[in-house]
Amino acid sequence: MELPRYHRLRGAYYRLEGSACPACPGRYFPPRAVCPACRTAGLRMFAFCGRGTLYSFSRVLQPPRGFASMAPYAVGMVRLEEGPLISCQLADTDGVDLSIGMPVEMVTRKLRDAEEHGYIVYGYKFRPRLGRAR
Known part of the structure; x- marks a missing residue:
């Protein structure tokens, strides 16, 4: 991802902001300018709570460039409490039996290694929810 685009969307990557x-x-999520349901323009920024349930998941054994140091790692689809279904990397999953419907929460972590521009990309990941009584 180009550095200017990444910085424009940093609220979405760091705070899970949508519209x-x-x-x-x-x-x-990610933010949109026009509502696809009713075609209303001028959507407002919305901060998601960062909690949801695991909708699907997989383990990545052969990662793409920039992710080799993290392999193997898990990726998944998370249904946020507010409704959207988003794709993400999963964190803190070593020794955890992942299961569909498992409660998860957002954390900010390193997404991939530095590439030709020399910057490391951070953003949201989801992990099994701590203190599941929340």
């Missing part, structure tokens, strides 16, 4: 439609219950 909410003022005319319908639509909540979207």
Whole structure:
């Protein structure tokens, strides 16, 4: 990802910010300019709570460039409490039996190693929820 685009979207990567439609219950991640449900423009920024459930998952054994030092690692789809389904890397999964429907929470972690520009990319990942009584 280009550095300027990454910085424009840093709220989405660090704080799980998306958009909410003022005319319908639509909540979207990543942020959108127009609601796909009702076609309303001027969506407002919306901060997701960072909790959800594991919808699906897989283990990556042959990673793409920039991710080799993290292999093997888990990726998944998480259904946020507010509704959107997002793709993500999963963190803190060593020795954990992942299961569909497992409660998860967002954490900010290193996403990939430095590449040709020399910067390390940080962003959201999800881990099994601590203190599941929340």
